[in-house]
Amino acid sequence: MISKKLFEELNKQVTYEYFSSHLYLAMEAYCASLNLDGFANFFKVQVEEERAHAKMFFDYINRMNGDVIIEGLDKPDANFKNLHDVFKKGYEHEQFVTSRIYLLMDIASEEREHATISFLKWFVDEQVEEEESFFGIMKKLEMIGENVSALYSLDQELAQRVFVPPVLTQG
Numbered sequence: 749m750i751s752k753k754l755f756e757e758l759n760k761q762v763t764y765e766y767f768s769s770h771l772y773l774a775m776e777a778y779c780a781s782l783n784l785d786g787f788a789n790f791f792k793v794q795v796e797e798e799r800a801h802a803k804m805f806f807d808y809i810n811r812m813n814g815d816v817i818i819e820g821l822d823k824p825d826a827n828f829k830n831l832h833d834v835f836k837k838g839y840e841h842e843q844f845v846t847s848r849i850y851l852l853m854d855i856a857s858e859e860r861e862h863a864t865i866s867f868l869k870w871f872v873d874e875q876v877e878e879e880e881s882f883f884g885i886m887k888k889l890e891m892i893g894e895n896v897s898a899l900y901s902l903d904q905e906l907a908q909r910v911f912v913p914p915v916l917t918q919g
């Protein structure tokens with residue numbers, strides 16, 4: 749039995765995940781403005797991933813007979829200083845999302861809401877990948893510095909990223 753408090757927090761997560769897609773859309777636009785098509789592609793895929801995450805929470809609330817409430821989205825901060833700043837802000841945002849997933853897991857655990865604990869485990873694992881991905885590119889950019897050919901190689905690498913729809917273990 750999911751409590752009102754847990755449903756409210758699950759609903760907030762729908763909005764946070766859509767906000768993530770909104771923020772990464774701003775980052776895609778910034779990379780595209782620099783003609784870094786590979787970096788723009790990285791964020792294009794990230795936008796799709798975040799929309800998929802939002803829909804997973806949306807569908808879970810529905811399956812558990814809760815009411816999904818769609819809220820408005822804040823304007824993302826798009827005042828990026830440079831490419832490194834983009835990934836630093838992305839990494840910090842993912843750390844925030846991790847704290848949100850942990851909060852949800854804490855509430856579900858306190859309430860012994862085992863179905864929700866099981867649902868959230870996918871997101872706990874996903875956040876490890878999300879933070880690793882942003883942190884890794886941020887560190888590569890620090891190594892690259894002003895080396896244009898290395899930046900070009902990384903752009904080529906990120907152009908290969910494709911969206912793979914997430915699969916939940918819960919049927």
Ligand code: FEO
Pocket residue numbers: 765768797798801842845878
């Ligand atoms: Fe939905 Fe990037 O976490």
